[in-house]
Amino acid sequence: MQLTIHKGKNCNFVRTVKKARKPVIDSSKQTLFFNNPVHIISTGAVVGNKEAQGPLKRFFRNVKEDIKLGEKNFERAEIIMFDEAVRMAIGSAKPIAGNVELLISGDLLNQMTTSSYTARNLDMPHIGVYSACSTYSEAISLAAMMINAGYFDSIACATASHFATAERQFRYPLEYGCQRPPYAQWTVTAAGACVISSKGTGPVIRSATLGKVTDFGQNDLSNMGAAMAPAAVSSMCAMFRETNTKPEDYDIILTGDLGKLGSDILRDLMREQGYNLGQQYIDCGSLIYSVDQNCYQGGSGAGCSASVINEFVLPQMKSGKYKKAAYFATGALMSTQSCYQGETIPCISHGIVIEGEQL
C-alpha cells in the first residue's frame, strides 16, 4: 500500500497514512460460515442524553438524561448502564429461548471492570473479551461460533463505553477542560447487549471474519480514525474475498467508529484495493452525532456501534428495509502508557455478515 494523503471533509486537517509494516492483504483464512440457525433474538441498549439529541434520536428507546445516573462516579454509572442493557436483552430473550447460558462481554476501562462488575451479579458463566471498540463484533463472532457448533442455545453479548470514564482514562479528566483537536472523536456514552440463539427468530448471522492486528505507524491518541481505517480495510477485503461478494451485494455496510475522517480514509484505501464502497457504506461514529453537536469527527467507543447496530440497524433488518448487512467494528489497541512510551497504535476489526429474517 502506498503513502497516501487524505483530507478530512469536516476539518482542514491533513493526515498521512504511513507505510504499512507488513502487507495488509494475504491469503490465510479469516472467515467462518454458520450453516445452523444463529439468530439475534433480542437486543438492549441504553444511551446518554447527547446521543439522544443526534440524528438517531427517534431510534433510541432508553435514554439517560443524567449520564452520572445519580451515582458517586461515572464508572458506577457505566456499570449500571451496562447492567441495564444486558438485563433488557436477557429479559426479552427469556420467553423465546429460555435462560441465557453464557455472557461474553468486554469494555474499554482498564481490566474491563465495567463488564466484570456487571457479570458478578448475573448468575452465569462469563467470557471476557477485549478488542477495544471492536469488542461487540468479537463477542458476537464468538457467540455465533459456539451456537452454530451446538455448545449453547443462547448467549448474551455486551459492551459499553462512557464519555467521562474514557476521557479520564485515555486523555484527561473532563474537569481539566482540555481543548480537543479537530480530528478528535467523542466517546459515545452507551451500552449495548444482544442475545444470540439457535431458537427463535430474528436477523441471522451468516459469517464472522476475524480481524488481524495491523499497525500503520499512527501514534496520536486523538486520531483514532486514521489509525483504525487500515484494520477495517484488512478485514473488509478478507470478508469480500472469502465470502465471494462485493460491496453491491450488501444493503448496508457499517464500520464501528472510524468517524468522518477515518471513514473517508477507509473509502480511499478500499478504492485502492478495487472496492468502491458506494452509498451503502456508513460509519456508526459518523451517524450518531450531528455536525452542530461539536463532536468533530463523530462518535467512538465500544458503545457507539453496539447502540447503533442494536437500535438503528437491527430493527430495520427486522422490518425488511435492509436484507443483508456487513458490520465491522473497529478497535484501537493502545494504552495511554504505551503511547507515552512512544509506541504506535495497533488496531483490529472483527466483521460479521447479518441477513434479515422478516418477522
Add this chain to the structure above:
Amino acid sequence: MQLTIHKGKNCNFVRTVKKARKPVIDSSKQTLFFNNPVHIISTGAVVGNKEAQGPLKRFFRNVKEDIKLGEKNFERAEIIMFDEAVRMAIGSAKPIAGNVELLISGDLLNQMTTSSYTARNLDMPHIGVYSACSTYSEAISLAAMMINAGYFDSIACATASHFATAERQFRYPLEYGCQRPPYAQWTVTAAGACVISSKGTGPVIRSATLGKVTDFGQNDLSNMGAAMAPAAVSSMCAMFRETNTKPEDYDIILTGDLGKLGSDILRDLMREQGYNLGQQYIDCGSLIYSVDQNCYQGGSGAGCSASVINEFVLPQMKSGKYKKAAYFATGALMSTQSCYQGETIPCISHGIVIEGEQL
C-alpha cells in the same frame, strides 16, 4: 457458605472470607466436553531469573537473566518475552500441524498491550481475551471449543505477566521501594504459549469449565489469594459435579496463583463443600518460589500458571507421570481505579481437564 476464619500457614495473618453475595453453587451448566481430538501439541515458555532460582529451576528451559532484556522499559521486555514464547510454540507446531491459524491471547496490562503488540507482528487473526490471571485457561478453553467444532486445525494460546510492569500498574513503581505486606504475592515474570490442534499428539483436553464471576467482598489489592479462592471453589465444584468425578480421580489438581494463603483457604472451602483435595492438589503460585526467595505467599500473574503448566505439568503428562490433570487458573478482575473507588474484587476461574497421551 458460612463466615470462616482462615489462618495462612506461612504468615501470622488472619483473614476472613466474608459472606457471599450470592450462592456459589447452582445447577446451570458450565462444562463443555470435547469428543474430537484436541491436543496440546507444542508449548513455549520464557521466565525471568527469579523464577529460574525457585524449586522448578530444572524445568525452565528459557531463562532471561536480565528481566529488562536490555530494552528501554519493562513493558517492551514483556512484549519480547511474549513474542518469544508464541514463536517457540508456533515453531514447534509447524512441522506437526502446519501453519497456526489463530492466536487467542491476553495479558494483565491496561488494554492488553503486550498481547496486541505481539499480535501485530504475527500475520494471523487475533482474538483478545481477558480474565486476569485466568486468561490462559480461558484462551485454551475457547481454542478447544473451536478445534473440537472443526473451525480451525491449529490455534495458539498465550499470556504473560511481568513483575515490574504489574507492580507499576497495580501497586507502586519498583523505584518507590514500598514495603509489601506478608499476605502479598509476587507477580511472576514469565510468558507462556501453546498450540492446540486436531492433528499431532500430546496431552488431550477433555473438557472446559467456564467460570462465573464471584465476589466475596475482599477489597485489598495485595491479598489476591483470599479474593480468588471462592472463584476457584465455584468452578471446581461445577467441574466435579458436571464431569461426575471427585478429587481422587485426578493425578494432579492445579490452581493458578492463589498462593499459600489462598490455597489454604481453597482447601478449607472445598472441604465445606464435601471435597477433600488431598495431596494431589497444588497451586502454581505456591510451587514457583521457595520460602527463602521472600515472595511471601508465592507467585501470581497470568504468566505464573502458564509457565508452570507448560514447563512442569505438561512434560510430566507426556512422560506418563500424570495421567489426568485439572487446571484452574484464577483471575482477580479489579483495576486500581475500581479499588480506589471502594469497589470489592470480583474474581473468576476457568478450568480445563487434561489427559495424558504418552508419546
